[in-house]
Amino acid sequence: METRRHKHNRWMFVLTAGLCLALPHYVSAQNPQTQNLQILDNHAGFTPTISGGAAYIHNVNGGITTLIPQINPVLLVPFGRHVLLESRTDFTGFFQRENQTTGPFKGKVFKTVEFAQVDWLANTHVIVTAGKYLLPFGLYNERLLPVWIRNLQDTPITSTIGTRNSGAGDGFMLRGAAIQRPAYSIQYSTYFSARSNINQLQAARTAGVDTSIYLTGLRLETGFSYQRFLQQRNINSVATYISWQPRTLPLDLKAEGDYSYNGKGYWIETAYRLEQLPIPPVFRKTQIVTRMQQFFPSNGGGNSLPSVDTHRVDFGLNYYFRDDIRFVSSYGRSFSSRGNNNVWNVGATYRFMFPLWPGRTR
Amino acid sequence: MKRKLLAALGICLLTITIQGAILAQDSNNAKRKPDVVQNKAKPRTGEQVFNDNCYRCHTPPMSIPPRITGTIVMHMRTRARLSRADEELLLKYLAP
Numbered sequence: 001m002e003t004r005r006h007k008h009n010r011w012m013f014v015l016t017a018g019l020c021l022a023l024p025h026y027v028s029a030q031n032p033q034t035q036n037l038q039i040l041d042n043h044a045g046f047t048p049t050i051s052g053g054a055a056y057i058h059n060v061n062g063g064i065t066t067l068i069p070q071i072n073p074v075l076l077v078p079f080g081r082h083v084l085l086e087s088r089t090d091f092t093g094f095f096q097r098e099n100q101t102t103g104p105f106k107g108k109v110f111k112t113v114e115f116a117q118v119d120w121l122a123n124t125h126v127i128v129t130a131g132k133y134l135l136p137f138g139l140y141n142e143r144l145l146p147v148w149i150r151n152l153q154d155t156p157i158t159s160t161i162g163t164r165n166s167g168a169g170d171g172f173m174l175r176g177a178a179i180q181r182p183a184y185s186i187q188y189s190t191y192f193s194a195r196s197n198i199n200q201l202q203a204a205r206t207a208g209v210d211t212s213i214y215l216t217g218l219r220l221e222t223g224f225s226y227q228r229f230l231q232q233r234n235i236n237s238v239a240t241y242i243s244w245q246p247r248t249l250p251l252d253l254k255a256e257g258d259y260s261y262n263g264k265g266y267w268i269e270t271a272y273r274l275e276q277l278p279i280p281p282v283f284r285k286t287q288i289v290t291r292m293q294q295f296f297p298s299n300g301g302g303n304s305l306p307s308v309d310t311h312r313v314d315f316g317l318n319y320y321f322r323d324d325i326r327f328v329s330s331y332g333r334s335f336s337s338r339g340n341n342n343v344w345n346v347g348a349t350y351r352f353m354f355p356l357w358p359g360r361t362r
Numbered sequence: 363m364k365r366k367l368l369a370a371l372g373i374c375l376l377t378i379t380i381q382g383a384i385l386a387q388d389s390n391n392a393k394r395k396p397d398v399v400q401n402k403a404k405p406r407t408g409e410q411v412f413n414d415n416c417y418r419c420h421t422p423p424m425s426i427p428p429r430i431t432g433t434i435v436m437h438m439r440t441r442a443r444l445s446r447a448d449e450e451l452l453l454k455y456l457a458p
């Protein structure tokens with residue numbers, strides 16, 4: 001029985017690998033537009049790069065102060081125009097007072113390899129990714145997690161749904177634009193992750209898919225994620241999301257609903273920059289953020305989710321000194337039967353990118 | 363049973379909304395036929411691709427060192443699942 005299963009697994013692996021190799025060529029052959037695309041003559045350089053974000057956050061949660069310095073460098077090494085090695089490592093310190101409210105600050109710096117992957121950019125429709133990659137589930141994990149991107153420093157309650165155990169998967173992923181038209185594009189990601197307990201490569205056995213449609217004219221994106229957790233208790237997780245940046249307003253609206261065995265919830269976030277208001281220019285770089293979220297546990301909650309109904313509202317005020325440096329602040333209040341508490345965040349974020357060494361320009 | 367019905371109803375509504383939005387956009391384009399002809403004459407620019415896609419997640423950078431433009435665009439193409447044509451337009455726009 002076991003031998004037959006092994007044989008079956010081996011055949012499945014061969015079939016998947018063959019499909020991964022053959023699909024890009026097939027799709028490329030089907031699309032003469034991409035085949036005839038010529039490399040434009042420009043001066044873009046393809047030098048290995050370090051980019052990423054750094055932040056210092058002063059957090060007060062229920063009266064307990066935590067100092068959180070962090071840096072997340074991203075290493076990007078291109079090999080020609082079609083292969084990219086990319087990796088992000090997170091260094092985050094958590095420092096709290098020895099007796100929580102009194103005494104000197106003590107803590108530890110945690111180091112995590114968030115992803116380390118090789119991408120083969122085969123064509124418009126297929127990008128093959130292998131290694132440790134961020135799980136494409138909902139809006140948050142893959143897109144909004146970096147400290148310099150997120151409008152509020154605290155992640156939504158439901159951000160752990162569909163990202164067990166480490167937010168990353170070890171294995172293969174196929175992604176790309178399934179359909180690209182001037183008015184809209186349909187994008188997809190599909191992956192299989194193997195279980196791993198190797199240090200810095202921890203991942204769960206999962207499989208899933210994420211797909212979204214982006215309407216170019218409206219600047220509206222709506223999508224759907226599904227994941228099957230394939231170890232211990234096999235569970236399904238589902239997310240639907242929407243993201244809208246209207247052309248006429250400096251507004252960013254994002255919302256997501258998540259459902260899993262451990263509970264369901266949603267969050268709605270709006271971020272408005274005062275660029276268009278008739279106020280002194282120095283104040284126009286301010287951004288006002290609000291987020292509302294609710295979570296309702298099922299089967300006792302757990303897996304980093306609350307075990308009681310939880311509601312939370314957040315208000316944020318960010319100020320962009322430049323496009324890469326900003327002051328961030330937020331106030332949140334969490335309501336649950338375990339007690340209500342206030343969460344304050346004040347700090348600064350910085351985004352950087354620079355070449356690793358002088359390179360050729362094309 | 364009720365939850366399944368609600369979920370199915372939600373998916374149906376989402377699908378109808380998406381299809382409605384696409385149809386509305388298509389019908390708007392059809393109504394403005396001269397514009398469509400003009401749009402066809404004016405191909406999509408790198409600036410449009412930049413403005414449409416970067417804002418979906420973050421504040422776009424005001425400048426990128428030319429030596430690393432290609433690398434950054436490759437990274438963003440992977441992350442944002444951009445097409446090859448969009449990548450080329452972005453490169454032309456960011457590092458002309």
